[in-house]
Amino acid sequence: xxxxxxxxxxxxxxxxFRERLxxxxxxxxxxxxxxxxxxxPRRFLRSxxxxxxxxxLASIAGGPHTVASLETTLVSLTPEVTEGVPRxxxxxxxxxxxxxxxxxxxxxxxxxxxxxxxxGCVLDQWVARKVFxxxxxxxxxxxxxxxxxxxxxxxxxxxxxxxxxxxRFDRDEGSGAVRNIVxxxxxxxxxxxxxxxxxxxxxxxxxxxxxxxxxxPAEAVKGIRERLTEIGSTARAWDRKGWAQRxxxxxxxxxxxxxxxxxxxxxxxxxMAAAIIAIxxxxxYREIAIRRVEGGTRAAILTQLLLxxxxxxxxxxxxxxxLAALAARWLETSVLGWPxxxxxxxxxxxxxxxxxxxxxxxxxxxxxxxxxSPIQVLARP
Amino acid sequence: MIRLEKVExxxxxxxxxxxxxxxxxxxxxxxxxxxxxxxxxxSGKSTLLHILGCLDVPTRGRYLLEGEDTSRYSDRELSRVxxxxxxxxxxxxxxxxxxxxxxxxxxxxxxxxxxxxxxAASDALEKVGLSARLHHFPGQLSGGEKQRVxxxxxxxxxxxxxxxxxxxxxxxxxxxxRVLDLLGEAHARGVTLVVITxxxxxxxxxxxxxxxxxxxxQEERIRP
Numbered sequence: 001x002x003x004x005x006x007x008x009x010x011x012x013x014x015x016x017f018r019e020r021l022x023x024x025x026x027x028x029x030x031x032x033x034x035x036x037x038x039x040x041p042r043r044f045l046r047s048x049x050x051x052x053x054x055x056x057l058a059s060i061a062g063g064p065h066t067v068a069s070l071e072t073t074l075v076s077l078t079p080e081v082t083e084g085v086p087r088x089x090x091x092x093x094x095x096x097x098x099x100x101x102x103x104x105x106x107x108x109x110x111x112x113x114x115x116x117x118x119x120g121c122v123l124d125q126w127v128a129r130k131v132f133x134x135x136x137x138x139x140x141x142x143x144x145x146x147x148x149x150x151x152x153x154x155x156x157x158x159x160x161x162x163x164x165x166x167x168r169f170d171r172d173e174g175s176g177a178v179r180n181i182v183x184x185x186x187x188x189x190x191x192x193x194x195x196x197x198x199x200x201x202x203x204x205x206x207x208x209x210x211x212x213x214x215x216x217p218a219e220a221v222k223g224i225r226e227r228l229t230e231i232g233s234t235a236r237a238w239d240r241k242g243w244a245q246r247x248x249x250x251x252x253x254x255x256x257x258x259x260x261x262x263x264x265x266x267x268x269x270x271x272m273a274a275a276i277i278a279i280x281x282x283x284x285y286r287e288i289a290i291r292r293v294e295g296g297t298r299a300a301i302l303t304q305l306l307l308x309x310x311x312x313x314x315x316x317x318x319x320x321x322x323l324a325a326l327a328a329r330w331l332e333t334s335v336l337g338w339p340x341x342x343x344x345x346x347x348x349x350x351x352x353x354x355x356x357x358x359x360x361x362x363x364x365x366x367x368x369x370x371x372x373s374p375i376q377v378l379a380r381p
Numbered sequence: 382m383i384r385l386e387k388v389e390x391x392x393x394x395x396x397x398x399x400x401x402x403x404x405x406x407x408x409x410x411x412x413x414x415x416x417x418x419x420x421x422x423x424s425g426k427s428t429l430l431h432i433l434g435c436l437d438v439p440t441r442g443r444y445l446l447e448g449e450d451t452s453r454y455s456d457r458e459l460s461r462v463x464x465x466x467x468x469x470x471x472x473x474x475x476x477x478x479x480x481x482x483x484x485x486x487x488x489x490x491x492x493x494x495x496x497x498x499x500x501a502a503s504d505a506l507e508k509v510g511l512s513a514r515l516h517h518f519p520g521q522l523s524g525g526e527k528q529r530v531x532x533x534x535x536x537x538x539x540x541x542x543x544x545x546x547x548x549x550x551x552x553x554x555x556x557x558x559r560v561l562d563l564l565g566e567a568h569a570r571g572v573t574l575v576v577i578t579x580x581x582x583x584x585x586x587x588x589x590x591x592x593x594x595x596x597x598x599q600e601e602r603i604r605p
Contacts, residue, residue, distance in 0.1 A: 286475075287477050287478075287479070289475075290475050290476070290477055290488075291477075291488065291492075292460070293434075293436060293463060293469055293475065294463065294464065294469070294488045294489040294492060294534070295460050295461065295463050295464020295465070295489050295492040295493065296460065296492050297456060297457050297460040297461075298456050298460075299457070300460075300492065373436075373437070374436060375427075375431050375436050375437060378471070378473070378475060379427075
C-alpha cells in the first residue's frame, strides 16, 4: 500500500514538474531571436551590436526588431541607501516600446512603456514582488541607481513572470553581479526603461528579432549567423525556441531517469513481497495438496495463487492511491507550490506495473507448490 | 470397475535407494464391491491407494478405471478423474482448516464447476448429520465430525468409487462406527468401496479382503 502511494506520488510529481516547466518555457517567446556580443572577452571587440546591424539581421528574420542597452542596478523604495531599507539587484534594460510585443510579454499590471515615459519603468513580476511585496506596484515610485545616482521612476506596468515554477524556491543570491548580463536578461528579474532613460550614449548590448510568420526561428538563425560570418562579426545569435526545447529535452532525460524511482520502489517492494509470498505459499502446501486431491489441476492451483496475489495487489493499491492523493496535496500546498494532479493514467500505469510484479513474484513459488506431489505433502506430519 | 494389470511402482528406480513399493500387482474390483486392503506398515497399501485414486501413476503396468487406461493420463485428466469419479476419506481427514465445513464439502464441486455446489454440499452435510455444523471450521469440530465432513465431501460429488485410508484410525469407537455406517450406506447405494485398514472390525464389514505384503498381493479371500 505504502509502495503504491510512494510510487504514485513520485510519478505525479515528475509529471507535474515536466508539465509546469514546459508551460513556463512556452512563455519566454518562442518566436524571438536574441543577438548580442560574444561574452568571451577575446572576441567581444569583434562582436559589437549596432542598430543598423540589427535592422539588417531583422530583414533576414522577416519580423519586427528592437535593441537594448543594459545596466545592472539596485532598486529601492527610498533615495537613500540606509541600513534596513530593502534593495533589490536588477538588470535595467533600456529599450523601445516594441520590446513587449516582440517578446509576447504578458502584463499583469498597467501597461508597457510608451514614447514619453522617460520617468517610467516596467518591472518584472519578480522585482515588483521583491520591492513591493504582494500588493500592487503600478503607479508607485521606485528609486534606481542608474549612472550612479538615485533616479526616481514611476512603475507603469508589471510583466508576468514566465517561470512560475521558481515561485517557491527562488532565493536571494549574490552571484548575479558576476554573471554575464545577457544571461541575466533571461532570468526575468529586470526593470525596463526607455533607452533615453538609461542614457542615450550607452552602447547597444542586445538585439531582439522576431521571426516572420511561417518562418522557423531556427532556420532564421542560420541565415543570421551566415550574415554575421560574412561581415566578420563574432556576435552571437540564438533562438529562444531552440533554447527552451533543449532545456525541456534535458528535463525529459532527467525526468526519464527519475521515473525509474517509482519503478525501483515497486521493484524493491516486489522483491520483499517475493520472499514473503514464498514463505506464505510454503505455509499453504497442505491446503494446496488437499485441493489437488479433490480435483484441482496444477493450472487451477497456479491460477488461484496468481489471482489471489493480483487481487491483494489491487486491494493494496486503492488505499495507496488515496495516500498518494493526500501526499500530492501536501506537496502542492506546503512544499512545491504548483499543482500536482494525481492522474488516472499514471495510476493505471502504476497499478498495472504493481499487478504485473505481483504475478511475476508469485509465479515461481506458486508453480513449485502446484507441481508438488499431494501425497508427499499430505504424508508429512 | 477397477482393474490393475501387472502394476509396479518403483521409487528412485536405478538408484541405490530404490524402493519397489508394488510388484506386479493384479487386482480386479467389480462395480459395487466392498474391498478391504490389509497389510503391515510399509507393505505398499498406501501406494496402492494412491494409484487407485489417480494420485500417482504406475511405473509399469496398466490401471483401468471403468475401462479407461489411466496410466498415461495427463495431470488435467487425472485431476478430472479424481474430481468426478473418486471420493477420498483419509485417516487425518485432510480438511481445509480456514474453510467452513460447507466450503470444504463444496471444494470438489467448485472444481467440477457445479452450479448447485452450495446446495449439494449442504445436502451432503445434512445426510451425514451435520446440518447444524455447516458454518463451523474444522477446529470447532470433533474428530468424528471432521471425518463426517470428509465423508460428505466424498459423497457430494456422487463418486463411482470411494477410497478410504484408515477411516476410523483417529476416531473413538462410537464415531468410528458412525463413519463405517455411512460408508456402508454409500456401498448400499452402489458405490464401489476400497478401504485400507489395520482394523479387523473394519475389514470384517468388507465383502472381500485383500492382503498385501512387500508390494505383492498375497492372498485374496471372498466372504461367502
